[in-house]
Amino acid sequence: MNCVESMFHQLPQTADRLTDAATWEQGARHWPSGEQQTLTCCRVIDETHDVKTFEFRTEDGLPVRFEPGQFMTVSADVHGHRLERCYTISSPPTRPYLVSMTVKRVPGGGMSNWLHESMQPGKQLRAYGPSGTFTATVSATPKVLYLSAGSGVTPLMSMTRAGIDLGLDRDIVFVHSARTPADIVFRKELQRLRELSPRLRTYFVCEDIGNEQDWAGPTGRLSLPLLRDWAPDYREREVFTCGPAGYMSAVRTMLAEGGHDPARYHQESFDFSAGVAVEPAQPEHASGQKSFKVTLSRSSKSFSMTDSDTVLSAARRAGVAIPSSCSQGICGTCKTRVLEGTVDMKHQGGIRDREIERGLRLLCCSRPTSDLVLDL
Template structure:
């Protein structure tokens, strides 16, 4: 009988094609594809890493496309490997997988690779934040820690368009129901029709973060999702004073293989030493302040009154027109995209950068 111990078993190399063993539908346009090595070799990788699949694509140059997918399976279960793929309207490779890949078929894969993993982390407390299929590396890392019998302390936040599009919802709820160390929260943009939703609703923001994980400053953060989503998460954390050295992210549009390939994040970092100047044009009054001061605080410092309510960017009471210059605004839903495009800002959560003019 073959020794199934991973230390003595052969380890799969990507020169060997993978054989599909199951296709499990998850949510609309999404499925989990599990593979085995025909030789019986086992899989060795870090939770959170990805595979690159060579997928048939008639009409494309060379007749194939290469697409990367994070493993949703855990290396603690080494006899098979699973990816979970969601097709977008313009998908080519993922669409082929959903329409054509069946058990018994073989496919070329390259990897595993990637640096988005907590395998080498010494953190005791984690905050996993994901959107859509960005949940896959979080599922892999959580399952691995679960299988290893570790004392979990994970605040797990997953965002989706609506409840019916939450990937792995039942599996995550089952795990969370068996330990008090997995604090699971879902955030949806809108409820499903005729199905009440009693959880968090709207765009993920600072207020939700404070309610879901009040000890976020003590946690190591892992984030995965579309770039606009990750940008909003970074803005929320930075605005709350989080140490961004404890932040890790992986875009499912552009996973990287090495630390050196990590893109530089060009986020706005406000500095107490950075100086700004605001001209309140209607009153013809100028305030010279630090970048870390808000437009609302600047107005009050020179005796001007901008009506305000929540001071968290929720109520919209302090909306004013910015006529020139740039501000860094991190709001919590109190202003519409249309108002922002028209030049309006919320004074309570907007920090001036350089010279700014505001119609107050």
């Protein structure tokens, strides 16, 4: 079911409004998550002092189909090194001719600084197709609570823009936390969208007022009393959260204290340290470890590894390049078909059940339990 169909499914009262959109979306191109294409930058927008939005058009100029909240994995040569990183598509699927990503500079970070310094209209970038399951279309509830901090605003912004473009009039409470008022990404646009959609309510909380002496909003961190003020019915809402690991952990604790049902809580982390730590390679043949042979069917290469290591890191050490980004089972970039053998995979949403049934596995979070033959 595609994005517009899912919304159609959830909110049948909007059927008339959606008929056109559903028909029109049939022309949008399915861009598989494992397929790369070249994107051409057509606009760069300064959002804050350290956040920029980059708008791209696709190679063939066709509209692209994706779910609001999904991300792309971009790939570029940065100072002689090939880097791959995931970025949420911050634009909504209702504007499918351009895909945007909104990137915050990370001090010392390779890709984010390269994009800020080098990406300009006319420049190109390779990207894998949209991926990810963090999307508001997973639930049929008409009442949602979006909680974001920093660049974690991007998936929630795509969901909000899509809902408003489709005229869904969803009941959305959107609470964004920022360091200072000057760091609030999409501040003006959220205020404008609130005027367009009376059932969208937006609130900002800043740790510090920074240079904005007349800041009238609250300072400090998001708390249960603030949430109760802004969304007294928060327990009835499906919650979608995105931000740094510390923020999301504090939000989960706050919601648990407030009696929110964890089954109605969805989150996405941009912060790899929040996920399962990638274990360093163990010395080969340490006691109790089993050794296996991994064969790549297309290149006829092979290497040995132990079950203490992930297939991805063992392949890297053996000099085999496998596309990857998050190394945490989130993004799906390393999805590969296992033709023979079995693995123990501990993913974090980067692969769907039906893909697992078709023999696909995420190599970054899979350890062998037998010899393997991979479709590589």
